[in-house]
Amino acid sequence: MDTEPIRVLITDDHPVFRQGLRGLLQALGVEVVGEAESGPDAVRLAAELRPDVVVMDLHMPGGNGLEATRTITRTSPRTGVLVLTMFQDDDSVFAAMRAGARGYLLKESGAEEIARAVKAVAAGEAIYGPEIARRVLTYFAGMPHPRQHAFPQLTEREREVLELIAQGRGNADIASALFLSTKTVRNHVSNIFMKLHVADRAQAIVMAREAGLGDSGKT
Template sequence: MSDDIRVIIADDHPMFRQGLRALLEALEIGVVGEAENGPAAVQLAHDVQPDVVVMDLHMPGGNGIEATRTITRTSPHIGVLVLTMFRDDDSVFAAMRAGARGYLLKESGAEEIARAVRAVAAGEAIYGPEIARRVLTYFTDMPDPRKSAFPELTDREREVLELIAQGRNNGEIAGILFLSPKTIRNHVSNIFMKLHVADRAQAIVLAREAGLGT
């Protein structure tokens, strides 16, 4: 095989395994083993040491998530590419947390599957278009932990605290925010009161622990 990529297919449907094997071999990607459930995939991966395991998620006798976690923990050089019918967020993120480098739906085209296998074998992370959009949406919609760290502060007070955490003095903060020094002093006093700190040093410690000022 021109690519010298060695693949194991883990899926509980023999016909699907047969079809995927034929597809990959036609594209010069070698299939060195097949498994019908998670434990069998783990054992085969241990014995054969392939470059990639193409893993279904839901199989009787042991699911693909646990198999992926075990394979990536014991043999981190082996890449796991999930190929499944399941597109729900729980499945996608469970696979990512388990260490899968890629996630495709079974409706993907032959070239897309082959490209993903090669990418995973090369150490890259790859996701089908729908899965990539789902992942991007998830991270885009995640709340900023810096904004949720001190819910008792107003937006302006949080801005002031951010600058305090950067080591700015009141005069510098006033210039940056185009506010009067007196207004900044009032904001600083309110911040100290709300955070129950006695001085600037304690406020800086709290703010930096929450990720502000970096």
């Protein structure tokens, strides 16, 4: 059974680039339904033509591609935005992600990579070029993990006890899980309450769960 071709709107302020990209996409069986040379043009044409994908440059004299991306993803949720730009700095990458772009490629990307990205975005997937993906992974790898960095005033053993408290487990259960005596667990619990400045177990559970602890105990 034949499938409908992917419908694409190209947004870029350089006519020669638009022409080249149009030829590339059409050769791959993609239907280019329109071209825009600014962000406002892209917003207007996206609403009018309802393409599957808008290929969006970020920095254009006639209007900001980020603002256009934000508007299109809000007003035309079935249309995916694929950023295709020369800029690979972190500010541009993460601003585009926050604006709702499903993909981010550099203009130096090869034809196969662009085609694969257009198909992925049309299918509702998120896709990033290799260099962009490395930046994203590096960024998130550098973010503090709540289980590792929450409550630095606690010892490692006290954090383990707090993790189990956050799961709703009682002192006897905690003692069994950590191979400790119930008295030792009670001492740890008292120290935790004192260090966290909480009055009871319920307050400790709330504080721990807000920091991301206790998830592994949920069903």
